[in-house]
Amino acid sequence: MSQELVYERGAEDAKQFARILYIAHAATFFFSLGLLNVIVLIVNYIRRPETAGTMVYSHHTWMIRSFWWYVVWMIAAGFLFITLIGIPLAWVIWVGAWLWMAYRIIRGFLDLNNNRAMPV
Numbered sequence: 001m002s003q004e005l006v007y008e009r010g011a012e013d014a015k016q017f018a019r020i021l022y023i024a025h026a027a028t029f030f031f032s033l034g035l036l037n038v039i040v041l042i043v044n045y046i047r048r049p050e051t052a053g054t055m056v057y058s059h060h061t062w063m064i065r066s067f068w069w070y071v072v073w074m075i076a077a078g079f080l081f082i083t084l085i086g087i088p089l090a091w092v093i094w095v096g097a098w099l100w101m102a103y104r105i106i107r108g109f110l111d112l113n114n115n116r117a118m119p120v
Contacts, residue, residue: 026105059117
């Protein structure tokens with residue numbers, strides 16, 4: 001006896017919309033270093049309650065947390081940049097934060113495509 005995996009239409013639509021949000025996060029992150037990600041973040045906050053109880057909910061949470069941690073590290077590096085002695089460390093933090101955010105976007109997109117929830 002074979003079993004078929006049947007997806008609920010609403011869940012598949014939510015998954016497709018989350019894909020679009022990952023792409024939007026990537027595009028705004030790449031072209032504005034994260035400054036325009038706030039627009040996509042607002043959409044994440046609006047759409048997340050609709051996905052409660054699904055694995056897509058964890059992806060919205062993943063994108064939201066990624067954004068806020070990126071902001072924290074960018075601000076911390078900005079304060080270091082103000083001091084002359086902290087400028088090299090600020091650059092290291094900025095580059096590290098950028099690479100970390102790129103990793104989070106790519107990993108989230110790949111896990112969404114493989115139907116895996118994010119560890120949040």
